[in-house]
Amino acid sequence: MATDLTKEAQQILNENFQAGGYTIPCKGLYPFQWKWDSGFIALGFAHYDMEKAKAEMKTLLDAQWDNGFIPHIVFHQKSDTYFPGPDFHQAELHPLSNKDYPSTGMTQPPVLGFTLEKMYQIAQNKEDVLQFIIENIGKVYDNHNYFYSKRDPQNEGLVYIYHNWESGTDNSPLWDDIWATMDPPTYTFERKDTKLIDPSERPSNREYDHYLYIIDIAKEHNYDDQKIAELSPFLVQDPLFNAMLIKSNQAMIDLYKIIGGNEDKIAQLEKWQAKSKASFNSKLYDEELGAYIHYDLRNEKPIRFVSSSSFSPLFAGVPTIKQAATLVNTMMTKFGGDDMYLCASFDPTNERFNPKKYWRGPVWINLNWMLYYGLKDYGYDEIADRVKSDSFELLEKVGFYEYFNPVKAAYDTETKGYGGGNFSWSAALYLDLMNQ
Template identity: 70%
Template sequence: MERKLREKAKKVLNANYNEEGFTIPCEGLYPFQWKWDSGFIAIGFAHFDMFKAKKEVTTLLDAQWENGFIPHIVFHNESDSYFPGPDFHKSELHPLASKKYKTTGITQPPVLGFVLQELYRIANDKIDVLNFIKTEIDKVYNNHKYFYENRDPNNEGLVYIYHNWESGTDNSPIWDSVWETMEKDTPHYKFERRDTTHVDASQRPSSREYDYYLHIIEIAKANNYDDVKIAELSPFLIQDPLFNAMLIKSNQALIDLYKIIGNNDDKIKTLKDWQSKSKPAFNDKLFDKELGAYVHYDLRNERPIRMITSSSFSPLFGGIPSQERAGVLVNTLKAKFGGDDKYLCASFDPENENFNPKKYWRGPVWVNLNWLLYYGLMNYGYDDLALRVKNDTIELITKCGFYEYFDPRKEIYKKECSGYGGNNFSWTAALLIDLLDN
């Protein structure tokens, strides 16, 4: 059974791989290269085709801006099946944007540091992969440097995102309170949705939500994607626990890899300085003792967003909480998300009135967050709960196939397959391979 599943996963990845050296998330719905998708995809490829794993990373980093910024989409190819495309984003407005590729002017969670470490862990030929890492690691370091120099206006070790797409959790209920503050200033844009021609509209963000998404980008474009102006003017400035946990995890991965490579004491010192500031700030500012979970902080409106999501548990992967606090997180996870009638882990608090088990990041299970949770739980010795996350993930894919996201309610699977969004989704396949091989 697992062998067949693994072979199917390999076929999904190979089918979505483009000979130019990148893998699309899935056909039709997502026809370009996405930043954090590529990171997870590379981990999957590393188990059976290290050439493609390395190529995935180098192709993405080839589109890095001169200031270290890595965009969330690289438009390698022409396609009319996705909106908003390169003509809307106009990344060339920034003077240091990629001259080789059209890209977006927003980013995604910084996963590449730990992705390089995962490739080294998985590799049979350690020397070959280490030589590869030597060619790419400074680019990832420069990406981290960009964040701390341009996205931390209070110099507190926590970086902000200025668009919900930068979080990776696009339409989470977390953002609803921000949209309320933007309502009167956000116009109704005229545009043609492309996503809803591929996926049921009930599973996607609303058109009014897209107005907010586009409005934030219009503000950034009006200021040539200048970070100083964005920090001053954007109505959306969020310190996101998932984003910052990925940065902290990747910082540590770079430290470990630079030690193996040698002769990088200056960079190791800088990375350690970032860590010594970021971890305490993360724990002091983003942990909500009453909720027993990490939460988002609205930097623009100076208030925590007191809701629990799957992102709330990502600090386990980043090694951020103490062992005692990890226990608090696990109790919250089991109490709110871990009932016998649910698959782990819903993307939003199932007890909250805004929970929607079918609608993108408003409730469904996502394999990439489960993958982070699995390794995070293992880090802290919660092996039994980690195994449940792994088995739930495998069971969902076995029942439905390689979908983008899944309904967390077990009962519904008695009647129908409840995988949603894009099918034959690349990171679902890639991370399943890693879970099966570990």
């Protein structure tokens, strides 16, 4: 079975790889290049086609803006299957945007530092991949410099996201209370995703009104970071986003040490790292909940819910040994019942949990992948192995979908996963986990 799935995973990645040197998440639903998808996809390619892994990374980095920003979607081609497209986003309003690559004016979790490091670890020809890293690591460093200089208005070492799409966890129940503080206009638009996918698995039109309104505010101010920090109704410090930044900081420190020189950059990364970890634990760790939480910077209050993002700091080495034990206990108590696959994207004991609706409950392979490595790093091998075997069981049952119902009994009647099929990062991260 494993051999068949490996072949299928490689076939999915090869078929989703485009002539322009990038991979779409899946056909139809997502016809462009996404930032954090590309990082995960490159890891999958690295196990059997390093040239494609390098192309994936280079194509994304080529779309970087002059201020170090890397957009969450790069619109390499025109497509009528996705909304909102480049005409709505108008990223070119920013004076430092990349005029060669139409894109959005928002970003996604910074996975590229640890992607480069993992590519090096996987590589059989280390010299070749190290040369590629030497040529490209500066762009990833510039991306981190952008975050710390433009997205940390209180100089805490914690960067903000100004749109729920920047979190990667698009329609999570985490944002519901923020939406309640807003009253956006009703937009007239044609959804493309709900023509391709069951609408019950996707965000509602009213949710989209909020999403579009935040973009309109950013556009009104030419995507100026300072103005966004002052005016965006959505301004959040996200543990998942910041954990990816910390993980990538460390990866770059380690890579710069292998490369040699760059003492100034190593010193700056270590400075960012120390401040980020300290603030992370003092501000985002909720002792009572036994988990890391999000912080609403606009309304200056914690968002006290537990989600799969709450456990992502394990992947970045943020928690103390004691905190890690508490996190694992919280995860297994709330998410780890015998009737559930690990790890639901939102607290299954909470009334907002929905096992079918995008980031309101389903299992996602990328979060499980992070969780697997994080648990291993802290010595929780048995639970890490369960996360891996649960992921594999879901993939074996229904195939390489975008997201999955965490309720085991659902598969007595359901024969498929949710969202897009033949999904690239599900295939790519399966290949990585298979090789562990």
